[in-house]
Amino acid sequence: MVNSDRPTMHDVAAAAGVSQMTVSRVLRGDGYFSQDVKKRVADAAAKLGYIHNRLASVQRGMKNPMIGVVLPTLKNHVFTDVLAGINDTLSSLNMRPVFGVSEYSATAEETLVRDMLSWQPSGLILSGLEHTEGLKRAVVQSGARVAEIMDADGTPISASFGVSQETAGADMARHFLARGHLRVAYLGSQGGDDLRAAKRFSAFRDTLLAGDGEIIYERISKAPSSMTLGRDLAATCLQKAEGCDAIYCANDDLAAGALMHCITNEVSVPGDIALAGFNDLPFLAALPQQITTTHTPLYEMGVRAAKYVALDSPDDPPKEALKTRLVIGQTT
Amino acid sequence: MVNSDRPTMHDVAAAAGVSQMTVSRVLRGDGYFSQDVKKRVADAAAKLGYIHNRLASVQRGMKNPMIGVVLPTLKNHVFTDVLAGINDTLSSLNMRPVFGVSEYSATAEETLVRDMLSWQPSGLILSGLEHTEGLKRAVVQSGARVAEIMDADGTPISASFGVSQETAGADMARHFLARGHLRVAYLGSQGGDDLRAAKRFSAFRDTLLAGDGEIIYERISKAPSSMTLGRDLAATCLQKAEGCDAIYCANDDLAAGALMHCITNEVSVPGDIALAGFNDLPFLAALPQQITTTHTPLYEMGVRAAKYVALDSPDDPPKEALKTRLVIGQTT
DNA sequence: ACTGCAGATGTTAGCGCCATCAACCTTTTG
DNA sequence: CAAAAGGTTGATGGCGCTAACATCTGCAGT
Incomplete structure (x- = not known):
């Protein structure tokens, strides 16, 4: 009210x-205004507790310091890291993010974006490169600056700051092959909704099969990603996938959960089985063993996207593929 | 643009x-309007890609479906859980949260809130009960509905949905005493900025001392909370605090980090040392051992606060203290 | 035939702000 | 010393929308 x-x-x-x-x-x-007037106005405003009405000024044509940000989920720490980069950058530029969570649904994303556009934000940050046609049309027409983050394999609406999921997956497969991990299991979450994980796995599989490797077990749970899920999936996997010598997990949470299963059940990692995740989240450093993973510059990605949408340089939209880096596991 | x-x-x-x-x-x-007109308008709107301008309608006097949410940090999963409750609830009511992160600074919080108020939100959700006078004045004058979450020990501006930190701390101390953990260490983060952790520890200490316990080691790092920090703090603690038989950590991340240290260094938990955290975050279930902790209804807290600020019932503001519950640790 | 009233549409005013122009006053400049 | 330049303030209009009121039609009730 x-x-x-x-x-x-x-x-x-x-x-x-x-x-x-x-x-x-x-x-x-x-x-122009005199010092006398300046003081009288400042005093009056303070006394009355005046707060500027941005709605009116934006309507009048001023730039809206609002940036819409749509993420697939908050359950995965990946996105809170990205968010931190976005938030820090926007704060320093006196702009504010408005968040929305799509729960990995394209239609929910469209609804969210349409909703956000009704506030006339000057910019928008979306996750991934796959969106409904309606969303793309609405965004383009709105004239808001758009940046798409996370992914680099595809065609962005305008600017993009992501990592190549395919490269990351293929790199990991080559690492597996080099280490002689040929009988591999894959564990995933979010059903088929996590499109970036799917791209990663697809490239991973292709590269692995092109070598001498094989995927002997594959399980993509419909549940959202969590350490607990990773632990459960790993338990079932190790029970069912005989002769499996390595597990590729869709992300670090699942991998960490798998590691917890191994620790609890005295399965040696990487002796009995190798584990790999994705993202190189900070909390991995606290685990008893450094898991193999792919480092992704999450914070940096947020920073770049935020800078791009916040400033209004007229340059043509950059499509940047940030570099990932394989992190080899070891015991600490 | x-x-x-x-x-x-x-x-x-x-x-x-x-x-x-x-x-x-x-x-x-x-x-009133005819079916014919309805169809023509709908078609025209769709063809042009019309998007409603909320700025104009809010300015005109309509309710703004925007709720400002200020949290101290996103680095602690606690707040993403609360956020999930807020987000789910507001989404279902067709309202949108606008987030801000104060980094545990009261002045940053005031700046943020003033900023948010300039968008004329119809509601505001704040963390904790301690705020600057300026913030309180601005919020009251704005006429926005306010809910304060997380804490229940103090006087809210209007409505509040929190847990009693003091009760939680005291309960944990009683548990320690009952188990015979008398030589206790305390590990914290965020310097003195986490006021709720401070309240908790204060009550914990008082209760412990009123029994036969003592705090033989106390370390509150200035760094933000993380598992890695917990692991490092625990390492130093076990080295320095001779005869320590239990560690009370300010939250679950620190406690989980401490557990990782113990696992890596073959310190038996709870045999050699007992560990306790706070919040009962879901990921604890994945760890090799269930740590002792205090369950707090985070999601529920977000739901209640969001419901209150979103609906405009004229009831006088509820000040609800949600219940916490001690969760006793065990090996899994 | 005349009221009455509901259905369907249009007109007007104004939310709070800022770009633009206009007015006036003070310096500076040739 | 007039003219130009610059400092200081105010009046006007309009951004896109909706509440309130005005208008006009058709048709039921008497």
Whole structure:
């Protein structure tokens, strides 16, 4: 409920004995005004507890310091890392993120974006490169600056800052082959909704099969990703997949959960079985063993995307593929 | 950059051959209009890709489906759990959260809230009960509905949905005493900025000392909370605090990190040393041992707060203390 | 035939702000 | 010392939308 007695520039103007226009100028520090007037206005505004009404100024044509951010989930720490990069950058530029979570649904994403666009944000950050046609059309028409993050394998609407999922998957497969891990299991989550994990796995499989490897077990749970899920999936996997010598997990949470299963059940890692995840999240450093994983510059990705959408350089939209890096596991 | 060629109701009206007011009515489904007009307007809106301008309608006096949410950090999963509750609830009510992160700074929080208020949100969710006077004044004057979450020991601005940190701390101390853990270490993070952790520890200490216990080691790192920090703090603690038989950690991340240290160094838990955390985050279930902790209804807290601020019941603001529950550790 | 009233549409005003222009006043400059 | 330049303030209009009121039609009730 917006109180109707919230003071406006008119009220401040009356209290300071000037016109409303002068108050506007003083508060924005734009144009000419005397020191005397400046002080009177500042005092009046402080006394009344005046708060600027952005709705009105944006409507009038000012830039809206609002950036819409749509992420697939908050359950995976991956996105809180990206978010941190976005948030830190936008804060320093006096802009504010508005978040939405799509739960890996393209239609939910479209609804969310349409909703956000109704606030006339000056920018938008989306996850992944796959969106509904309706979303793309709405975004383009809105004139908001858009950046797509996370992925680099595909065609962005405009700018993109992501990593190549295919390269990451293929790199990991080559590592497996080099280490002689040929009988491999794959564990995933979110059903088929996590499209980036799917791309990764597809490239991983192709590369592995092109070598002498084989996927002897594959299980993509419908549940959202979590350490607990990873632990459970690993338990079933080790029971069913005889002769399996390595597990590739869709992400670090699953891999860490798998590691917990191994520790609890005294399965030696990587002696009995090798484990690999994806993202190189900070918490991996605290585990009893450093798991093999692919480092992705999550924070940096957030920073770049935020900078791009916040500033309005007229350059043509960059499509940057950030580098991933294989992190080899070891006992600590 | 908001494109000036974004279609307005006027454009839709022209395309549909009706007045702009009629478009407004049709799109809101309010008042009278014929089926024929309804269809023409809907078609025109779809063809032009019309997106409603909320700025204008809120300015005109409509309720703003925006809720400001200020959290101390995203680095601790605690807040993403709360956030999930808030987000799910608001989504189902067609409202949108706008997030801000204060990094445990009261002045940053005030800046953030003032910023948010400039968008005329209809509600606000804040963390904790301690805020600057300026913030409280601004919030009250804004007329937005406010809910404060997390804490129950203090006086809220209006509504509050939190847990008693003091009760939780004291309960844990009683558990320690009952188990005969008398030589206790305490590990914390965020310097003195995490006021709720401080309240908890204070009550814990008082209760412990009132029994036969003592705090033989205390270390509150300035770093943000993480598993890695917990692991490092535990390492130093076990080295320095001779005869220590239990560690109370400010939260589950620290406690899990401490557990990782113990596993790596073959320190038996709880044989050699007992560990306790706070919050009962879901990932604890994946660890090789269930750590002792205090369960807090994080998601539920988010749900209740979101419901309160989203709906505009005229009841006087509820001040609810949600129940915490001690979770006793065990090996899995 | 005349009221009455509901259905269907349009007109007007104004939310709070800022770009633009206009007015006036003070310096500076040739 | 007039003219130009610059400092200081105010009046006006309009961004896109919706509440309130106005208008006009058709048709039921008497």
